[in-house]
Amino acid sequence: MEEFSSTLLENAVNELSRLPGIGRKTALRLALYILRRDEREANSLGQSIIDLRKGIKYCHICHNISETDTCPICADTRRDSTTICVVENVRDVLSIERTGRFTGLYHVLGGVISPIDGIGPDRLEIASLAQRVAEQDIREVILALSPTMEGDTTAYYIYRLLTGSADAKPTITRLARGVAVGNELEYTDELTLGRSIIDRRPFE
Amino acid sequence: MEEFSSTLLENAVNELSRLPGIGRKTALRLALYILRRDEREANSLGQSIIDLRKGIKYCHICHNISETDTCPICADTRRDSTTICVVENVRDVLSIERTGRFTGLYHVLGGVISPIDGIGPDRLEIASLAQRVAEQDIREVILALSPTMEGDTTAYYIYRLLTGSADAKPTITRLARGVAVGNELEYTDELTLGRSIIDRRPFE
Numbered sequence: 001m002e003e004f005s006s007t008l009l010e011n012a013v014n015e016l017s018r019l020p021g022i023g024r025k026t027a028l029r030l031a032l033y034i035l036r037r038d039e040r041e042a043n044s045l046g047q048s049i050i051d052l053r054k055g056i057k058y059c060h061i062c063h064n065i066s067e068t069d070t071c072p073i074c075a076d077t078r079r080d081s082t083t084i085c086v087v088e089n090v091r092d093v094l095s096i097e098r099t100g101r102f103t104g105l106y107h108v109l110g111g112v113i114s115p116i117d118g119i120g121p122d123r124l125e126i127a128s129l130a131q132r133v134a135e136q137d138i139r140e141v142i143l144a145l146s147p148t149m150e151g152d153t154t155a156y157y158i159y160r161l162l163t164g165s166a167d168a169k170p171t172i173t174r175l176a177r178g179v180a181v182g183n184e185l186e187y188t189d190e191l192t193l194g195r196s197i198i199d200r201r202p203f204e
Numbered sequence: 205m206e207e208f209s210s211t212l213l214e215n216a217v218n219e220l221s222r223l224p225g226i227g228r229k230t231a232l233r234l235a236l237y238i239l240r241r242d243e244r245e246a247n248s249l250g251q252s253i254i255d256l257r258k259g260i261k262y263c264h265i266c267h268n269i270s271e272t273d274t275c276p277i278c279a280d281t282r283r284d285s286t287t288i289c290v291v292e293n294v295r296d297v298l299s300i301e302r303t304g305r306f307t308g309l310y311h312v313l314g315g316v317i318s319p320i321d322g323i324g325p326d327r328l329e330i331a332s333l334a335q336r337v338a339e340q341d342i343r344e345v346i347l348a349l350s351p352t353m354e355g356d357t358t359a360y361y362i363y364r365l366l367t368g369s370a371d372a373k374p375t376i377t378r379l380a381r382g383v384a385v386g387n388e389l390e391y392t393d394e395l396t397l398g399r400s401i402i403d404r405r406p407f408e
Binding site for chain 1: 208209210211212213215216218219220222223224225226230232233234235236237238239241243245247248249250251252254255256257258259260261267268270271275276277280293294295297298303390
């Protein structure tokens with residue numbers, strides 16, 4: 001006999017337990033919760049997952065998640081288009097926006113350089129960043145990456161790339177080390193993160 | 205500007221954060237994880253949730269989750285049909301099956317009596333239990349409910365109901381108090397739970 005008396009339940013538990021941080025026990029709990037809700041509610045949850053993956057777009061400029069080709073941040077003419085804040089992922093954009101301390105644009109790398117995980121610069125949106133800097137009037141690039149080994153490596157790689165050419169170079173800054181070393185950026189509280197943007201220092 | 209730059213993301217986060225134990229931060233993490241996976245994988249997760257709620261059936265005898273009108277346990281003629289183990293929910297059936305110490309049938313109440321939550325005996329599968337006992341050759345009813353206030357109340361209610369009539373009465377037993385008082389049944393380890401089935405005592 002199988003673990004569950006229903007293959008529908010078995011399927012749902014298998015699928016849910018693939019999500020990060022969700023084991024089989026939690027997956028079963030979630031599946032049984034879904035069973036107790038309206039069919040309409042279960043449909044709406046399932047469909048939102050399908051629609052999310054199917055319909056999502058990324059801004060062609062900064063690679064942030066967007067409904068449109070150009071995201072609302074890049075399209076906002078009140079923002080300072082001469083400053084680009086380089087972040088690892090979409091969560092980091094949300095975190096920095098919540099501080100209310102940054103009025104420039106973003107560039108989402110989609111990860112950090114990590115040889116162990118086989119992630120080299122080619123897998124990230126680094127070439128497109130260099131292109132933005134080369135083609136537009138960018139005065140400052142803030143490297144807002146996590147103060148981890150991978151984040152530091154990525155920041156240094158980008159610093160070398162952007163200062164290597166003979167063209168007019170933007171100032172490259174990094175976040176103030178107000179953020180605790182070794183922690184992921186997204187877990188930093190808003191005050192500290194806001195402070196670290198104000199205190200940003202030249203990249204050296 | 206909204207919290208997210210995409211209403212698809214907003215929707216998915218809202219839906220996911222309705223699940224028990226999943227806050228908005230975790231929901232966002234799950235949504236962004238889903239975005240990084242294949243479209244096929246996201247579809248398969250979403251569809252499994254929709255199918256689960258839509259296609260699920262309950263056994264018409266014991267009310268366990270089932271693919272068929274009669275669940276595999278009730279349909280298994282090798283099991284002892286004279287013994288019914290009464291449990292609160294489907295998770296408890298799975299927990300007891302995993303101990304490998306029980307060969308009878310089940311009866312899933314779908315909850316326990318809880319006046320605070322407005323759950324009276326009418327909301328539970330108690331009448332159908334009394335009917336099974338009245339119409340079939342049932343020699344023993346094991347009340348395998350959590351040793352909590354609500355579980356004890358429900359057990360006592362069923363005990364009174366089943367022993368109140370003038371007909372031939374089954375023996376009513378309860379789980380040995382090997383399970384720690386105040387804990388939910390589903391968190392009990394398999395050895396202790398198996399032991400508590402072997403050590404079951406007459407209900408008094």
